[in-house]
Amino acid sequence: MSERSADTIDRIELxxxxxxxxxxxxxxxxxxxxxxxxxxxxxxxxxxAPAWAEEFRVLMPFHPGYGESGDYDDLQGVHDLxxxxxxxxxQLGLVRDxxxxxxxxxxLLAARFAIAQQHRLRRLVLCCxxxxxxxxxxxxxxxxxxxxxxxxxxxxxxxxxxxxLPADPHDVDFTVDRYRETRTTALLFWEHPFxxxxxxxLGRVYIPSMVIWGDEDTLVPPALASHWGALLPxxxxxxxxxAGHLVLDESPDAVTTxxxxxx
Amino acid sequence: xSYADRAxxxxxxxxxxxxxxxxxxxKESLWVDYSNSNYDPKAGHVLYQRYLSEMLLADKLGxxxxxxxEHHNSQYTMNPAPNLTAAALIPQTTSRISVFGTPPxxxxxxxxAEEYAMLDxxxxxxxxxxxxxxxxxxxxxxxxxxxxxxARFRESLDVILKxxxxxxxxxxxxxxxxxxxxxxxxxxxxQPHPPAYIVGAGSSETMELxxxxxxxxxxxxxxxxxxxxxxxxxxxxLVHHGHEVTDDKVTIGxxxxxxxxxxxxxxxxxxxxxxxxxxxxxxxxxxLNPPGYVTVPEFRRRITSADVHGxxxxxxxxxxxxxxxxTPEKVADAIANWVxxxxxxxxxxxxxxxxxxxxKVVKSxxxxxxxxxxxxxxxxxxxx
Numbered sequence: 029m030s031e032r033s034a035d036t037i038d039r040i041e042l043x044x045x046x047x048x049x050x051x052x053x054x055x056x057x058x059x060x061x062x063x064x065x066x067x068x069x070x071x072x073x074x075x076x077a078p079a080w081a082e083e084f085r086v087l088m089p090f091h092p093g094y095g096e097s098g099d100y101d102d103l104q105g106v107h108d109l110x111x112x113x114x115x116x117x118x119q120l121g122l123v124r125d126x127x128x129x130x131x132x133x134x135x136l137l138a139a140r141f142a143i144a145q146q147h148r149l150r151r152l153v154l155c156c157x158x159x160x161x162x163x164x165x166x167x168x169x170x171x172x173x174x175x176x177x178x179x180x181x182x183x184x185x186x187x188x189x190x191x192x193l194p195a196d197p198h199d200v201d202f203t204v205d206r207y208r209e210t211r212t213t214a215l216l217f218w219e220h221p222f223x224x225x226x227x228x229x230l231g232r233v234y235i236p237s238m239v240i241w242g243d244e245d246t247l248v249p250p251a252l253a254s255h256w257g258a259l260l261p262x263x264x265x266x267x268x269x270x271a272g273h274l275v276l277d278e279s280p281d282a283v284t285t286x287x288x289x290x291x
Numbered sequence: 292x293s294y295a296d297r298a299x300x301x302x303x304x305x306x307x308x309x310x311x312x313x314x315x316x317x318k319e320s321l322w323v324d325y326s327n328s329n330y331d332p333k334a335g336h337v338l339y340q341r342y343l344s345e346m347l348l349a350d351k352l353g354x355x356x357x358x359x360x361e362h363h364n365s366q367y368t369m370n371p372a373p374n375l376t377a378a379a380l381i382p383q384t385t386s387r388i389s390v391f392g393t394p395p396x397x398x399x400x401x402x403x404a405e406e407y408a409m410l411d412x413x414x415x416x417x418x419x420x421x422x423x424x425x426x427x428x429x430x431x432x433x434x435x436x437x438x439x440x441x442a443r444f445r446e447s448l449d450v451i452l453k454x455x456x457x458x459x460x461x462x463x464x465x466x467x468x469x470x471x472x473x474x475x476x477x478x479x480x481x482q483p484h485p486p487a488y489i490v491g492a493g494s495s496e497t498m499e500l501x502x503x504x505x506x507x508x509x510x511x512x513x514x515x516x517x518x519x520x521x522x523x524x525x526x527x528x529l530v531h532h533g534h535e536v537t538d539d540k541v542t543i544g545x546x547x548x549x550x551x552x553x554x555x556x557x558x559x560x561x562x563x564x565x566x567x568x569x570x571x572x573x574x575x576x577x578x579l580n581p582p583g584y585v586t587v588p589e590f591r592r593r594i595t596s597a598d599v600h601g602x603x604x605x606x607x608x609x610x611x612x613x614x615x616x617x618t619p620e621k622v623a624d625a626i627a628n629w630v631x632x633x634x635x636x637x638x639x640x641x642x643x644x645x646x647x648x649x650x651k652v653v654k655s656x657x658x659x660x661x662x663x664x665x666x667x668x669x670x671x672x673x674x675x
Contacts, residue, residue, distance in 0.1 A: 174577065204591045207582070214438040214582035 035078040040087075044116045048098035051089040051120070055081030060150075062127040062290060063117075064088045065134030065141075067158075068170065068213045069206065070095035072182075072192045076276045076283040083287060084127065089116060091137070093212030103215045106140050106159075106223065113141055117148060127290040129153040131276060132248065133213065136160075139226055139256075142233045152237040153286050154256060155275055156248050161222035165251045169221060171214065175206065184244035184272035230259040237263040238289050240282055242271030294538065294636050295627035295667045301356035301389055301419075302349035302656070303544070303639040306342045306376070307571055308366040309646040310334055315570065322365040322428045322574040335369060342369075343376075345643055345652050347383055352660035356387035356419065358639050361394065363432040367571050374406045381414045388417050391490060391509070391639070394425030395447035396440055397433045400468060401475055403447075404454035411479040418481070421488040421509060422448060424497060427579045438583025441496060443467045448504060455484040488542060493521055494589050502528030505535075509542035509639070514611035515629075518543070522633055538636040543629060546641045548616040548651075549658035556616035559651055561605060564614060566645035568603035619662035627667060 038053040054077055062084035064074060070090065080086045092100035092112060100108060117123070126149050130138030135157025142152050158170075170178065176197075183189045194202045237260045241253040250267055257265035271279035276286075311321070311329060318325055346357050357380060359373035370376050373390050380388060388410065395403050411418040424444050430437035446465045450473070453461055459474030479485050488507035491497030498521055501508040508525050510518050522541050529536050546567075548560035580590060608614060615625040630638065642659060643652045 171582065198594075200591065200595060203594060204587060207580070207590045208587045211438050211583035211587070214436060218436040218438060218582065219434070 035081065040120075042116060042119050044092075044112055044119065047092045047100045047112065049089060049092065049112075049116060050096035051087055051116075053088070054078060054086045055084055057085055059083065059085040060125065060127065060290070061085050061087060061122055062129065063122065065128070065130035065138050066091065066094065067132030067134050068094075069182075069209055071202070071206070072189055072274060072277060074276075076280075079280070079283050080287055080290075083291065087120065087122075089113075091134075091212070093215070094209050099212070103212065105216060105220075106137060106225075109137055109216075110140050110144050113137075114145055117145070122148060124148055125150040127151050127153075129155065129286055130157065131155040132158050132273065133216075136223055136226070139230060139233070140223070142235070142237075143225065143229045146233055146235060149235055151290055152233065152235055152260075153240060153289065154237070154260075155240045155282070156242065156245050156250075156253075156273055157239075157256060158248055159217075159221070159223040160226055160252055160255060160259075162252060162255050165249050165255070167248060167252075170247075171210075171218065171221075178247070181247045182273050184242065184270055184278055188272075188274065188277050227259065230256075231261055234261050236289075238286070239263055239265045240275060240286070241265075241267045242273060242275035242278060242282075243267050243269050244271060245273045245275070247273040293627070293670060294630040294634060296670050297538065297636045298626070298630050298638055298667060299355035299539070299636055300638050300640050300659075300664060301358045301387070301542075302346065302354040303358035303360070303391075303641045304342055304346055304349075304643050305360055305367065305571075305641070306338070306369040307645060308335065308338065308369050311366060311570070318573070320574040320578055321570060322362075322367065323431045323578045324364075325366065327364075329366075338369060341649055342643070343379065345649070345656065346380055348653060349656055349660075350380075350384040350386045352657060353664070354386055354640075354660065356389050357384065358389040358391050360391055361423075362426065363397075363429050365428065374410060377410050377418075378413065381410065381417070386417070387419055388414055389419040389421070389639075391419075391421035391488065392423055394423050394429060394444075395451060396425060396435050396443050397429065400447040400450035401454055401470060401473060404451040405475045405477075407451075407485060408455065408475065408477045408479045411481055411485050412477045416480040416485075418479070418485040419488070420485050421490045422451075422506070423490040426492075427581050427584045428574055430581045430584060431578055436583070437581040439467075440584060445500065448500075452484070452504075455479055486539070493517060494585060495524075496586065496589070498525050499528060501525060502534070503532050505529065505532065507540045507542060507637075509544070511544060515613055516611075519632060522635075526634075538634070541633060541635040542637045542639055543613060543633045543635055544639045544641065545626060545629060546612065546614040546644060547622050547626070547659065547663075548642060548655045549619055549622050549663060550616070550655065551618070553617040553621055556618070556621075560616040560644075560655075563645040563647040563651075564608065565603065565605065568608060571645055619658060619666060622659070623663050623666040626663070627670065 040051040042049045077086050090097035128138050135154040136159040239253050239256045241250040253265050257263045268279040268282045275282050361373045362368045363371050377388050377390050446467050454475050461473040463470040488509050489501035490509045493513040526536050548556050550556035613629050615622050642655045
């Protein structure tokens, strides 16, 4: 076998029950699997992934209706995505000992997937997951915020994200891509932005888990971290300084902590 | 026979809330999030009284119909529930009443079918209706998902047609609505149902829906030249779907003002037209296009074409809209031309517009009825 560079990206194309789905993969195919679920926008990529690919086979699927994957006809809620990923995991042979990490919307999805498919997972990391309603911790509605405001509140240091934005703020392709992804987010969350299942069922997830948050997250408040930690029976909670909502883009320490947790 | 001498004039009144505080000029949007603390119910009462009197005047002067619209969270119209206004007008009028209209997505469809049937029966069969999808702005104001709006809309239409055209009790099993006993009383007096229109903004999805259901079609907020192309396509699609093309299938909107001279008419009309486009319509692209409200290709088309909301200059407004201000002769000529090129006999006519005072509305409405309509109806058509 030839030596693979840790930052070589494989592009895997699947048909997941009618949804054309793309999975980006890095690292040794025989290494332990690490699956990453992205959030509601894909434009900032996953520059932190090569650090994980040193040790893991990193698999980064695009959710239906986001990035390079096709649309899921009749998408109605997160449960549809749980079933989508059950099938996708089967196609990739991800039947046990999977390390799963999700950010924001992807964190909520990872939690919902773990509730239903825990037997496939070894460890779980939720990074600033969305969707938990805690009356004493108000969360701004994503749809109500102006797009330019959302971009500003994704990060603590704007330079982190500036390089992923088009030079022209009215760039048509970029705007259309964001519209498509926001449309998918609306299909999932417009009517019910908070998840009904998590508070009732997350207690089933007994595998070692970690909740990660950026101290400077102004989009989904860090005050929610302890509430997620309390719902998960076997979780530790870690917060990281000088990092906003895109905690993995802003905190190399968070990226390393996850790699160590999965090792 | 020309279209002009058979043209029907339906008197459209938006019932605008006017008299906004001075700082409204600084607001990015006067829809959706413009605070209702700026609404004064006492001023609203005076405006309702006045606007109802203007509608009654149009009825007495012999306009063919009166037209009401519906919008939410906006100074643009004081008719978030136009069926209430229609019910107030019915016993005082003899012309047709158009409710153009309640977006079916914002009511349970059986209830909308009931309300329209009530108005049709109460008026003795004088009701016309339009089914709008609802602007993007309405989806920020109502608890309905914009990303599934089109699918829900289609299903709502199916429920309404079933209510109107089939004897109950029926059942209905859809994706959005399940009815076990669909059996509304009353049913409409007009058969098979009141004339129905779909109102669109030029998207091919909406036009195709109108053609498929055999409904009339009305289009707003896109340039006249583009409307004509959409109308031709719509008539082709009507035929394709096996429906008859009649002269009233397409409705065009005209803003007209009549005065003693062209100069006086323009001087009296222009400020209110500018108010309408710059103030009443002012909103943001984000409110116009909530997530999933249009398909991804249609969104691309929209962000790469002209925006009519909240910025305008007079010359370009005249170029892309049907706006005329002048003597009866000039107005009649312009309208004759517009109905011929659109091949339609149905005109929704706005005289009252924006912050126009009552005296101008009364003056222009009276001149239009007494000097413009007779001119159009007495025209001789020169055979081609």
